Amino acid sequence: MSPRATVTRQGSGPALFAASKAKPFSRERGNPEATNGALRNAAPRSRANAWVWIGLAVLLALFLAMPAFAQGVPAPTNPAVGDAVDRALGQLGGQAAGNTGQSGSLSLSLQVLIIMGLLTILPGILLMMTSFTRIIIVLAILRQALGLQQTPPNQVLLGLSLFLSFFIMAPTINQINTTAIQPYAAGKLAGTQMITTAGVPLHAFMVKQTRVKDVTMFAQMAKSGPYASSLDIPFSVLLPAFVTSELKTAFQIGFLIFLPFIVIDLVVATVLMSLGMAMLSPTIISMPFKLLLFVLVDGWALTMGSLANSFAT
Template sequence: MLAAVATFALAPAADASAAAAVTAKAVDLAPADTAQALRIVLGLTVLAILPALLVCVTSFLRIVIVLSMLRQAIGMPETPPNPVLIGLALFFTLFTMAPVLETLNAQAFQPFMDGTIGMEAAYGRGMEPLRSFMTRQTREQDLALMIELSKAKVPQAIEEVSNVQLIPAFMLSELRAAFQIGILLFLPFLLIDLVVSSILMALGMMMMPPTTIALPLKVLVFVLVDGWALVLKALVGSFH
């Protein structure tokens, strides 16, 4: 009888201890669950804005424009098709951005995934290599233009330039560089068009379109000089 009474008296205490243990475990797990949820949200956000980031802060913009202008200069606006050019531009973007991506991964992404730094610290560390890359490719005139348009105070150092000013200045510089390279690509093909047109005019063959003869000649010359390798090698070497 006494044993039964003792058991009945100790039961509430045991239940309370168990409930307290469960509550303590839930409290311990709450920060970990919250951090994991934040990582998932951040990952989904990065995936959503990845195309915009690819165009705005990497070398993709210059590469894809130069390849598109090369296709137009040859005279085949649909060959190679867009998926081929975009895929080629993606791989060469990866090649040119490899040192930046490695630094970003080591300084920001891996420490954030390990939980050793917070989101703000990861963002600051991750922007450092990207800003360094964009600064090297950006002209001072384009940066000054963005500062003037934003009506902001003139910075005394590059660290004082905000991303809102640096990113569009970088894109303007990339557009300028891409068009400069594109002009150089157009010149030899334009020369072939002029020579073919002059020969046809001299022969009195005015009814024959010059592109009928010029297009195969341009493709032949481009293949003989290994044009794709020369263009892509020069394009990757244009980044400093």
């Protein structure tokens, strides 16, 4: 006969429920029979799961390794790839192409490093070799002579100097483009030849703006010369001489610009002293008169035109 369970409910009397024919399951925590049965059932199941995961891992490893087995031997790199960088740098082109792959890659890395280093200082070098130095100094002196500390701003002065420098250097830039850049782009000139050819117009421009006294001074310090013609002056001597001459010319032009504004300051200071207004700053009173004078004489046009004409000789 099957076992029966009796449940007593409050107020309703005993209720009988038929239990299953299976062996009753004990829910007590300390029952050793239930614990052993659970362990016996879980052990085979965990071993089966472990073998399934191991099989999946092996299949995944084989699947990932199949493309690697199918790859061929990579082709050796061509050292001649560095020729483009060699041409841009203008040196070591043929040597890098004729060396082994390791030396070629080392040469390529060295050339890239040199190019990146030159790119950081190249703008400053090019600006010092053009009319930019004289123009920016004159405009800065003009702003100070007017008594304006931040007007026009530095960005405006730099923009004016750059655009006026492009205007003044336009003939030289066109000559460089015609004689050096276009033949190099067409493959008619190598990198070193392009640099040498492009330096000729710049050399001629700087020689025209450099004083003989400055060239002689730096040539004596470098223990070189005398030179048969201006074309024989090396860039190592011409560059510092050109910058020195540009600074001197810029300060001379700045002095001439400063004179009329100094006169206005003196007149205003004298009038204020005669009126007994010694405590009043003459700069506050003289600034409107300076601006009025500068606008009436069309000062910006005169300044820009004078700077451009100063490079005509």
